[in-house]
Amino acid sequence: MLIFACASTLFAQEDVKAGVNDLKAVYIFNFIRFTDWPLRTGLKRGSDVKLLVLGDRDILSTMQSIAEKKAAREIGLSVESCATDSCISAASALFIGSGERDDYPRLLDLVAGHPVLTISDIPGFAAHGGMIEIRYDNKKLTFVVNLQAVNRSGLYISAQLLQLGEIIGRDHE
Numbered sequence: 001m002l003i004f005a006c007a008s009t010l011f012a013q014e015d016v017k018a019g020v021n022d023l024k025a026v027y028i029f030n031f032i033r034f035t036d037w038p039l040r041t042g043l044k045r046g047s048d049v050k051l052l053v054l055g056d057r058d059i060l061s062t063m064q065s066i067a068e069k070k071a072a073r074e075i076g077l078s079v080e081s082c083a084t085d086s087c088i089s090a091a092s093a094l095f096i097g098s099g100e101r102d103d104y105p106r107l108l109d110l111v112a113g114h115p116v117l118t119i120s121d122i123p124g125f126a127a128h129g130g131m132i133e134i135r136y137d138n139k140k141l142t143f144v145v146n147l148q149a150v151n152r153s154g155l156y157i158s159a160q161l162l163q164l165g166e167i168i169g170r171d172h173e
Contacts, residue, residue: 056097
């Protein structure tokens with residue numbers, strides 16, 4: 001009987017993790033949908049976006065599934081995983097998972113000044129120059145947007161999206 005109780009607890013924890021990853025993926029998709037890239041990139045809001053996922057196989061898999069859905073196909077979302085510097089620089093959006101915790105400052109430096117939307121669930125990501133940090137606190141997903149980092153890249157995030165998150169890096173801060 002104890003074995004079944006332990007197994008059900010283990011499966012429940014896996015279900016919660018899968019649920020959180022599914023929600024994170026939906027957040028990532030919507031961050032992309034509500035972002036405008038500079039005209040020089042040729043991208044329109046949420047169109048022909050190449051999302052690169054590093055350091056999180058679960059998010060990669062979930063995002064690849066989302067990319068097959070009609071809504072994602074309509075905006076031309078492609079999802080890849082590639083660790084070369086040239087591949088990273090060519091991305092439109094970059095999700096940096098916890099597997100890249102030690103390398104994320106270098107990755108941010110690599111895309112600095114380029115119109116690459118940077119997203120992560122690494123604690124402190126937005127405070128250290130990333131654009132959007134996804135947080136999971138008290139069984140709830142929230143997000144922080146570093147407006148300074150977004151503005152430096154030439155990207156524009158919809159006011160509708162900004163109203164839903166915590167904003168840091170405003171001009172008067």
